[in-house]
Amino acid sequence: MAAAKYAFGIDLGGTTIKHGLFSADGELIEKWEIPTRSEENGKNVIPDIAASITAKLKEKKISTKDVIGIGIDVPGPVLENGIVNQCVNLGWGVTDVAAELSGLLDGIRVEACNDANAAALGEQWKGGGQGYQNAVMVTLGTGVGGGIILNGRILPGANGAGGEIGHIKVRDDEEDYCGCGKKGCLEQYTSANGITRMAHKYLDKTKKKTLLVNDDKLSSKKIFDAAKAGDEVSLAIIDDFGKTLGEALAGIAAVIDPEVFVIGGGVSKAGKIVLDVIQKYYKPAAFHACRNVVFKLAELGNDAGMYGAVKMVL
Amino acid sequence: MAAAKYAFGIDLGGTTIKHGLFSADGELIEKWEIPTRSEENGKNVIPDIAASITAKLKEKKISTKDVIGIGIDVPGPVLENGIVNQCVNLGWGVTDVAAELSGLLDGIRVEACNDANAAALGEQWKGGGQGYQNAVMVTLGTGVGGGIILNGRILPGANGAGGEIGHIKVRDDEEDYCGCGKKGCLEQYTSANGITRMAHKYLDKTKKKTLLVNDDKLSSKKIFDAAKAGDEVSLAIIDDFGKTLGEALAGIAAVIDPEVFVIGGGVSKAGKIVLDVIQKYYKPAAFHACRNVVFKLAELGNDAGMYGAVKMVL
Numbered sequence: 001m002a003a004a005k006y007a008f009g010i011d012l013g014g015t016t017i018k019h020g021l022f023s024a025d026g027e028l029i030e031k032w033e034i035p036t037r038s039e040e041n042g043k044n045v046i047p048d049i050a051a052s053i054t055a056k057l058k059e060k061k062i063s064t065k066d067v068i069g070i071g072i073d074v075p076g077p078v079l080e081n082g083i084v085n086q087c088v089n090l091g092w093g094v095t096d097v098a099a100e101l102s103g104l105l106d107g108i109r110v111e112a113c114n115d116a117n118a119a120a121l122g123e124q125w126k127g128g129g130q131g132y133q134n135a136v137m138v139t140l141g142t143g144v145g146g147g148i149i150l151n152g153r154i155l156p157g158a159n160g161a162g163g164e165i166g167h168i169k170v171r172d173d174e175e176d177y178c179g180c181g182k183k184g185c186l187e188q189y190t191s192a193n194g195i196t197r198m199a200h201k202y203l204d205k206t207k208k209k210t211l212l213v214n215d216d217k218l219s220s221k222k223i224f225d226a227a228k229a230g231d232e233v234s235l236a237i238i239d240d241f242g243k244t245l246g247e248a249l250a251g252i253a254a255v256i257d258p259e260v261f262v263i264g265g266g267v268s269k270a271g272k273i274v275l276d277v278i279q280k281y282y283k284p285a286a287f288h289a290c291r292n293v294v295f296k297l298a299e300l301g302n303d304a305g306m307y308g309a310v311k312m313v314l
Numbered sequence: 315m316a317a318a319k320y321a322f323g324i325d326l327g328g329t330t331i332k333h334g335l336f337s338a339d340g341e342l343i344e345k346w347e348i349p350t351r352s353e354e355n356g357k358n359v360i361p362d363i364a365a366s367i368t369a370k371l372k373e374k375k376i377s378t379k380d381v382i383g384i385g386i387d388v389p390g391p392v393l394e395n396g397i398v399n400q401c402v403n404l405g406w407g408v409t410d411v412a413a414e415l416s417g418l419l420d421g422i423r424v425e426a427c428n429d430a431n432a433a434a435l436g437e438q439w440k441g442g443g444q445g446y447q448n449a450v451m452v453t454l455g456t457g458v459g460g461g462i463i464l465n466g467r468i469l470p471g472a473n474g475a476g477g478e479i480g481h482i483k484v485r486d487d488e489e490d491y492c493g494c495g496k497k498g499c500l501e502q503y504t505s506a507n508g509i510t511r512m513a514h515k516y517l518d519k520t521k522k523k524t525l526l527v528n529d530d531k532l533s534s535k536k537i538f539d540a541a542k543a544g545d546e547v548s549l550a551i552i553d554d555f556g557k558t559l560g561e562a563l564a565g566i567a568a569v570i571d572p573e574v575f576v577i578g579g580g581v582s583k584a585g586k587i588v589l590d591v592i593q594k595y596y597k598p599a600a601f602h603a604c605r606n607v608v609f610k611l612a613e614l615g616n617d618a619g620m621y622g623a624v625k626m627v628l
Binding site: 163 | 460470473475480494561565598599607
């Protein structure tokens, strides 16, 4: 009788490294995390992961020959061949993470991809995009990330920049710079930070009564909460967010024509109100054939990357 | 000894149907065209093509078993399974063009796709995009069409709308409607008609001296010719075209991160000036990883669709 087969999904973040041990049919058996030691140009990161996997194999009495593979995502651009093209958070230059990790683990097959793309694949496979083969994941966190899944596979892009939708230029009149060095990027208006930034601008000018307080503690969560409570100023701020994002997603639909948009990241925790305000502006801006694309909330939270990572080897 | 093998590429347009007989290794042996009889909901179109191919096979003494396949493109949306999802120019409703044509030709394998996508595949294979596996074709004709090639294959999209880049919304202040029913589409500013439309608006307002005459005979060709002669008004009009298109292509690059943009259609006949003015605005708007994507002019002209069509079966 053949032994059971296993796989690992590793979500390598700037602070922690999430590990998942999965069965061959994609069920999560156990998950755990270790800290990311990014000091000294991240030289310990790959050995730490190898040691963590080795310890788990020993604990579970699993032979390396019963491991189908390891999928790992990293917070930086990854080319189609799996080479990481610099990773600022980890201090890495060009790194063949798959070859290095495999070399420390008896030659187990390792596949690498970008973290936003892994989250997209995870959500398409087991989360909000389940049942669809062609999905665009939109992650509204500190920034705006994205990932494109076509026929169940990640679109990495020629330069590892596939799905970098946060840096679509959407406004011509911006005075502040985006983290990427340009002005007017989607993420400057629709990330958690972007929503708050625009709210401060709005509150600086308006004389309307509002539940919001224009101080350093203002957050996108507070704005969505106030909007749900009927606060008109908050509703106007959210409306502006929906217009900017809805129209940008309509543009994306006219390029790749997906079946589903999956909206994730911290902002998406506000729930249905987020989908509603995006679709309010998506539909009139969308090319007619793409008007009825499905919008879903992400479901896997912080586990999405781990799921997407393991999916690459299953 | 095995007989030589052949394939056909058919570019089905609203006025003429271009036929190409190709060798198995993709060399064009002969091309010819027949008129498109679109009357009576286009009921003669498929039988006409079948008759044209049958006659050519007879003339060349080629057996149907030596035909590898027939690729055909149509001027309407085509789903991934080859079903045409309405075709207004031909009067077709939902049509399984591949099955119908194959049924009239001894069961020869037939593949169908959209005409803009076929042109993209043709240019990627044998034209301006040769040598690149990931290309975006931008066709600046009466309208603006597009096609996305990923790993050498057409991206059809979930609703047959992959690459419909002419209908990305790029402006918020438009008063005229696009043919698609929306306002502010890319094609309203950057197609041959769009450039001329914007030129009329500019000429209505300006008092500057110019070589252009603000009459019904104004065309994008005249504007580019005058720009090449140093006409400042024309240069300003072209500059506006370049900004709108360059920034839109930067947005597309942040989604799919291609290796090359191939610029075709009537407007592209103006040559290098078109690439230059697009890139002038593309580069500052592009996400840093995508800044050095290659821009090329299309090379196959009206044959691009025929080449792309046959490529589907080779």
